[in-house]
Amino acid sequence: xxxxxxxxxxxxSLDPALIPKQRxxxxxxxxxxxxxxxxxxxxxxxxxAEGLSAGRVTQLLNRCLGGPAEAPPALWQGLVPHQVLPxxxxxxxxxxxxxxxxxxxxxxxxxxxEMLLARLKDKPWAEVPSPATYHALFxxxxxxxxxxLDTYPYTTASLAYESVRRDLKTRWVFFCQARKSRRxxxxxxPTVSSxxxxxxxxxxxxxxxxxxxxxxxxxxxxxxxxxxxxxxxLTLLTxxxxxxxxxxxxxxALTRHPQQDDLLALLQQCxxxxxxxxxxTEGLELPVxxxxxxxxxxxxxxxxxxxxxxxxxxxxxQSVELFATQELGATLSFGRPRSPTVRRIIETTFARLxxxxxxxxxxxxxxxxxxxxxxxxxxxxxVPMMSLPSFEDAxxxxxxxxxxxxxxxxxxxxxxxxxRYQAGNSYLVSVDDHQRSLWNPFRGLKEVVVHxxxxxxxxxxxxxxxxxxxxxxxxxxxxSESKVLVAFDRRDVRYLEVSRLNGQVLGxxxxxxxxxxxxxxIATRRHLWQKCRQLIRASLDPLTDxxxxxxxxxxxxxxxxxxxxxxxxxxGGFGLPTSLWPRTLSGPExxxxxxxxxxxxxxxxxxxxxxxxxxxxxxxxxLNPGGQS
Amino acid sequence: MSPPWVILxxxxxxxxxxxxxxxxxxxxxxxxxxxxxxxxxxxxxxxxATDFRVVQMLKHHHPCEFHSLAExxxxxxxxxxxxxxxxxxxxxxxxxxxxxxxPDCYVVRDxxxxxxxxxxxxEFDEDRRKALETFFQSQRMRFVVIPNEAVLSRATExxxxxxxxxxxxxxxxxxxxQWERELFDQIYRSxxxxxxxxxxxxxxxxxxxxxxxxxxxxxxxxxxxxxTDHRFGYDTELRPC
Numbered sequence: 001x002x003x004x005x006x007x008x009x010x011x012x013s014l015d016p017a018l019i020p021k022q023r024x025x026x027x028x029x030x031x032x033x034x035x036x037x038x039x040x041x042x043x044x045x046x047x048x049a050e051g052l053s054a055g056r057v058t059q060l061l062n063r064c065l066g067g068p069a070e071a072p073p074a075l076w077q078g079l080v081p082h083q084v085l086p087x088x089x090x091x092x093x094x095x096x097x098x099x100x101x102x103x104x105x106x107x108x109x110x111x112x113x114e115m116l117l118a119r120l121k122d123k124p125w126a127e128v129p130s131p132a133t134y135h136a137l138f139x140x141x142x143x144x145x146x147x148x149l150d151t152y153p154y155t156t157a158s159l160a161y162e163s164v165r166r167d168l169k170t171r172w173v174f175f176c177q178a179r180k181s182r183r184x185x186x187x188x189x190p191t192v193s194s195x196x197x198x199x200x201x202x203x204x205x206x207x208x209x210x211x212x213x214x215x216x217x218x219x220x221x222x223x224x225x226x227x228x229x230x231x232x233x234l235t236l237l238t239x240x241x242x243x244x245x246x247x248x249x250x251x252x253a254l255t256r257h258p259q260q261d262d263l264l265a266l267l268q269q270c271x272x273x274x275x276x277x278x279x280x281t282e283g284l285e286l287p288v289x290x291x292x293x294x295x296x297x298x299x300x301x302x303x304x305x306x307x308x309x310x311x312x313x314x315x316x317x318q319s320v321e322l323f324a325t326q327e328l329g330a331t332l333s334f335g336r337p338r339s340p341t342v343r344r345i346i347e348t349t350f351a352r353l354x355x356x357x358x359x360x361x362x363x364x365x366x367x368x369x370x371x372x373x374x375x376x377x378x379x380x381x382x383v384p385m386m387s388l389p390s391f392e393d394a395x396x397x398x399x400x401x402x403x404x405x406x407x408x409x410x411x412x413x414x415x416x417x418x419x420r421y422q423a424g425n426s427y428l429v430s431v432d433d434h435q436r437s438l439w440n441p442f443r444g445l446k447e448v449v450v451h452x453x454x455x456x457x458x459x460x461x462x463x464x465x466x467x468x469x470x471x472x473x474x475x476x477x478x479x480s481e482s483k484v485l486v487a488f489d490r491r492d493v494r495y496l497e498v499s500r501l502n503g504q505v506l507g508x509x510x511x512x513x514x515x516x517x518x519x520x521x522i523a524t525r526r527h528l529w530q531k532c533r534q535l536i537r538a539s540l541d542p543l544t545d546x547x548x549x550x551x552x553x554x555x556x557x558x559x560x561x562x563x564x565x566x567x568x569x570x571x572g573g574f575g576l577p578t579s580l581w582p583r584t585l586s587g588p589e590x591x592x593x594x595x596x597x598x599x600x601x602x603x604x605x606x607x608x609x610x611x612x613x614x615x616x617x618x619x620x621x622x623l624n625p626g627g628q629s
Numbered sequence: 630m631s632p633p634w635v636i637l638x639x640x641x642x643x644x645x646x647x648x649x650x651x652x653x654x655x656x657x658x659x660x661x662x663x664x665x666x667x668x669x670x671x672x673x674x675x676x677x678a679t680d681f682r683v684v685q686m687l688k689h690h691h692p693c694e695f696h697s698l699a700e701x702x703x704x705x706x707x708x709x710x711x712x713x714x715x716x717x718x719x720x721x722x723x724x725x726x727x728x729x730x731x732p733d734c735y736v737v738r739d740x741x742x743x744x745x746x747x748x749x750x751x752e753f754d755e756d757r758r759k760a761l762e763t764f765f766q767s768q769r770m771r772f773v774v775i776p777n778e779a780v781l782s783r784a785t786e787x788x789x790x791x792x793x794x795x796x797x798x799x800x801x802x803x804x805x806x807q808w809e810r811e812l813f814d815q816i817y818r819s820x821x822x823x824x825x826x827x828x829x830x831x832x833x834x835x836x837x838x839x840x841x842x843x844x845x846x847x848x849x850x851x852x853x854x855x856x857t858d859h860r861f862g863y864d865t866e867l868r869p870c
Contacts, residue, residue, distance in 0.1 A: 195785070195860060305795055311677040321683055325692045329798035331684040331701070331791070337677055427824075427862040429795045430833050 005065065005073065008035055014076035023081045030060055030079040037061060097152050098163035111141045112167070116175050129172065131165040138164050198422035199429075201242040202304040203346040204266065206312070208233045208256055210358040210365050212375075215560060216387040218578050220567060222551055228383045231564070232256060232557035233365065236353070236395070237266045241302070242345050244422065245407055246415035247399050248293060248302050251575060252392060254565040256558075259523055260317035261490055264441040265575030267323060270294065270302050271439065280579055281393040291400025293419055300423045303430060306331045308343050319490065323441040329429070349402070357398045361386050388564075392577045442490040447483050447501070450474055462486060465493060465522055466529045467515060473498050473506030491574045492519035518543045518570035543570065659725050659764035666720035666735040668694065684791075685798050687848070693718045699747045699777040700733050702787035706780065709790040711850025713738045720744070723764070725757055732772075742770040751776035789856040793844050800841045808842035813851055817869045824854075825863030843867065 004010045008031075019027050029050060036046045037057065047054040063085065064078030074085050102109045115137055118126035127133055139159060153160035216228040235258045237251040251266040276295045279286065290296030307330050309315040315334065324330045335342045358364055359373055363384035366374035386394075406412045413421070422428075448462040453474075460474040464486060477484055477500065486509065487497040494516050496509040510516070515525075520543055528535070528542060539545040547570060550563040568574060573581035671681065671694045679696040686693050688708055695701040695718060707713045713736055720735035734745040744765050746753060753774045765772040780787070816822050827839040846852040852867045859865075 195788070197860070303795075303799070305792065316673075316676060321692065325683055325685040329685060329795040331682055334676065334681045336680050424830065426860075427792075427828075429792065429799065431799050432834050432837065435799075 005075070006038055008038060011075045019080055026081040027079055030081070031076075033057055033060055034064055034079060098160055098167070101152060101160075102167075105142060105145045105147055107145060108138070108141050112137060113171065113175075116168075116171055120175055120179060129168060131161070131168055134168040135159070135161055135164045196243040197426040197428070198243055198300075198419055199241060199302050199304050201306045201308055202239050202248065202270070202302065203242055203308045203343045204237065204239045204263070204315075205310060205343060205346040205350070206235050206237045206253075206258055207350045207353075209236050209252075210354050210367065211361045211386070211391075212363045212365070212384050212557065213386050213388045213391045214383045215564070216383070217389045218387070218564070219583070221571070221583070222547065222567065228387075229554055229560045230383050230557045231388060232561045234561065235262070236350075237262055238346060238349060238399075239266055239270050239302075240346050240349055241415075241419070242308070244410065244415045244418035245345060246293060246403055246419050247349065250395065250399055252395065252577065254561050254568060256561075258314065260314045260319050261442070261521060261523060261574065263314055263317070263320055264323065264490070267320075267328075268439070268441050269575070270304075271328065272436065273297075273301060277393075277396055277577070278579070279393045279397070281390045284393050284397050286397055287401055287404045289404070290416065291396070291403060293416070299416075299419055300428060300430060301436065303328060303428070304330045305429065306333050308333045308335060308346075310335060310340070310343065311337055319441070319444060322444075323439075327439050327441070352402065353395075353398065356402075357394060389578045392579070396577075440489070444488050444490055446486050446488070448486055449483055450477055450481075453477070453479070462496075462498070462509065464488070464496060464509075464511075465525050467511045467525075469496050469509035469511050471496075471498065471507055471509035473509065476506050488522075490523075491521050491569070492572070493522055493525060494519060514540055515543065517541050518547075519572045519574075521569055521574065524566065524569060659723055659760050661721060661723040661764075664721055664768055664770075666717040668717055669719045669722060669731055670694070671696070671719070687794060687797060688713065688715050689717055696733075697747070697777070699780045702784060703734065703745070703747060703775070703780045705787040705790045705794070706783060707734075707736060708794055708848070709786070709856070710738070723761075725760055730757075730761075744770050744772050746772070746774045747777055747780065748774055749777045783857065785860070786857045789861040792861055793847060796841065796844055797848060800837070803838070803841050805838055805842040805845060808838045809846055809851075812839065812842050813846055813869070816852065816867060821866055821868035823863070824861075824865045824867055828863065830863060 016024055016027060033046055033050055033052070036049075037043060043054050043057050047057045050057075060079065064075050065073045067073050067085070074083075077083055078085060102112075112134065115127060115134065116129055119129055142153075147154075153163075210233070212233055213231050214228045215226050215231060218226060220226050231254075233256055235253040235256055237253060237258060239248045239250070240246065241248055249266055249269040251262055251269060253262040272294065274292075274294050276286065276291065290299065293299040294301055307324055307328075309332065311334050314320070315332075321332060324332050340347055354367065359366065361384070362379060363375050363386060364373055366372070403415045406414050407418075410418050446464070448464060450460050450462055452458045453460045459470050460477070461468040461470045462474070462484065463469075469486070474484070481500065483501060484506065485499050485501060487499070488495075494511050498506045498509050500506060528546060532542075532546060535545060535549065536542045547563075547566055550559065550566055554560050554563060568576070568578075568581060571582050668689070668691060675681075675696070680698055682695045682698075682701050683692050684695075684701070685691075686704060686708055689704075693704055695704065700718065704716065704718060707716050715737045717735040718733065719731050721731070723730050723732075732744045733747045736743040736745055744761075751774045758772070758774065761772045812827070824843060827836060827843060829836045833840070843852065847854060847867065851870055853870055854861070854865050854867050856865075
């Protein structure tokens with residue numbers, strides 16, 4: 001080192017303002033360290049004062065004052081963090097030899113590229129490129145070209161391994177980008193955004209919520225109360241208007257695998273009027289005014305023109321398609337596969353939800369398994385502090401607040417302001433309130449065959465979802481007709497409304513009495529018949545026994561969520577938050593509690609329940625011509 | 630014409646690939662089990678591989694399935710064409726040699742049947758096109774290839790028709806025959822009117838019959854409106870045909 005360089009004042013000046021702001025702090029610290037050392041302080045003392053290791057101080061001194069003898073020291077440049085310094089002269093003289101080699105050796109460049117292109121084109125013979133395999137091919141190609149052994153790269157110990165590795169990285173990025181630029185992915189919106197108006201396009205998607213809750217505070221009518229237990233991650237379904245960014249509704253499904261019924265519940269929530277939800281959690285407050293368009297009288301209810309979904313199988317369900325196309329007159333648009341940016345607004349909403357709510361809780365899972373926000377193993381052994389009812393309230397408030405937050409692209413208006421403005425100025429498709437009240441997305445129709453009409457000793461019946469349904473109305477079916485239409489509610493298939501194919505209503509059909517204890521959906525019945533057939537055979541009341549079986553197997557958070565979902569369905573609260581679940585049980589005489597005394601008591605048939613007047617049943621065409629009992 | 634030949638190409642990997650002369654396509658016959666137009670249900674795998682859309686239209690009585698935006702807009706434009714009495718998306722399956730082919734649309738326009746295929750820049754294999762044209766000509770149909778760009782350039786018009794269609798579908802059961810006659814007479818006498826003159830912005834329910842009647846007149850072609858430049862709305866001018 002030249003003696004004059006021991007004084008930092010003698011170094012050529014470097015304006016700290018030229019250094020990027022984020023690196024300037026580290027630069028000034030490095031300057032301070034070198035200055036102290038040059039003034040004679042001990043390395044260890046300086047390192048301790050600045051919170052670094054002594055080795056790092058030495059490294060800094062080497063960077064600014066060291067280097068090859070023939071080259072001048074880097075000085076200030078060596079103190080700039082992440083500044084790449086020129087290396088030794090030998091290496092500098094060797095620069096470009098690899099590039100030259102690629103040009104000189106016949107077939108080398110083409111051979112290496114062919115390996116990468118084969119992989120990119122997904123050829124069956126392609127090899128997964130890695131630095132080692134790429135280098136092996138490099139050596140192989142050199143050998144095939146009979147490259148002399150006394151020239152580069154044979155003169156280096158590593159056979160240009162590092163150059164090959166860097167070449168692999170560069171070429172791979174180059175080919176990937178070239179391929180992307182050639183492929184014109186359909187990610188543009190179908191219409192120009194300025195032409196888009198309110199409810200022109202509604203985006204719907206699901207996301208597994210990034211935090212877990214507990215069952216604390218949930219009131220159930222099953223035996224003794226439910227202790228606080230950890231729930232598995234639930235699924236949030238959300239609908240948002242693309243033109244105004246206004247969230248139209250949300251649905252929290254108590255499962256990680258939502259089904260078509262959850263989507264139907266969300267659609268129903270969006271297109272019908274609901275009162276503002278009452279919050280039970282202390283400290284939470286709704287913003288002034290309506291939180292959602294369907295909770296405010298002055299705003300038009302959504303009638304979407306296009307419902308944008310992804311390609312999840314439940315979105316392709318026939319029930320969803322029928323409701324959207326026949327009742328709403330909307331277009332179901334599933335978009336191209338693997339193109340989430342087409343529905344960027346709903347994806348942004350989920351990111352916002354994570355940022356403002358689910359990632360703020362200690363019981364969060366974070367965005368990935370390596371996310372530092374993720375709940376610690378210590379806390380995972382305990383029940384989360386956030387209960388499900390509180391989370392539902394927090395979610396409601398957060399989404400309502402989102403609708404009240406000004407947006408830059410809406411000229412600083414809030415989504416609800418934009419809804420209000422567009423509702424007054426644009427022509428929207430609308431229907432009368434009466435017609436809207438008739439919409440029921442859960443309603444289905446099916447044509448079924450009437451059996452046993454010829455046998456005078458037996459009652460006619462129809463088969464529907466594994467069970468026989470009987471009712472007086474079937475007697476009115478003319479002998480010339482073998483089929484009838486049954487209308488059902490997907491959430492409760494205990495009863496069917498039957499009619500002739502010409503539309504004549506014939507009355508109600510009932511499933512066997514052992515299946516009448518609780519409302520249950522088609523999905524639950526199918527699950528029971530496909531997965532729990534032993535239980536059905538052994539039990540006189542399969543529904544109650546199934547619920548108690550689940551109640552006794554709450555060992556895993558998934559089982560807790562499954563139990564709550566079943567309970568929600570059995571009390572008639574499907575699609576409702578926990579605070580709105582009916583407190584009285586829907587089954588006859590509150591049959592869930594009766595398990596504690598009589599587990600397998602057969603359920604009385606409708607009309608035979610003690611304490612109720614017996615309903616008259618006619619089994620004669622003369623007495624009951626229209627099936628109206 | 631050069632005779633058909635077979636070229637064997639062997640690649641570096643050692644896998645052989647057979648390349649047939651395209652001239653052979655001409656010699657293949659076009660066959661169809663039935664030419665009765667009935668929408669073929671889209672296969673499950675194909676639904677998630679395309680830009681799939683389902684919507685209820687008026688000139689086709691079942692929910693229409695479309696595999697691209699161009700097909701979707703094309704159907705909307707057909708709805709707005711009074712000359713078109715009926716159309717069927719994905720109408721039937723034909724076989725060209727061993728290859729299966731489903732046209733995009735079957736259109737009945739003034740009694741003439743068009744079998745339509747929508748392609749980017751109207752690029753369609755020439756030999757297959759000739760084979761199909763010959764085949765459909767023998768069935769008194771016309772095979773037409775329409776470029777996607779021609780349809781997508783009319784996006785505003787298609788979007789307006791979709792807006793009108795949704796209102797009409799939601800009010801399918803509303804009987805407006807009397808209102809249609811009265812409104813048409815009045816508009817015919819006055820020479821034109823504005824949609825907002827008959828439909829109240831504040832109270833839509835009260836003017837529902839007017840709204841649906843006007844849109845039905847528009848759909849049947851008795852009224853005309855400029856739907857190509859601007860979004861349909863209260864300010865849209867309606868004039869008799």
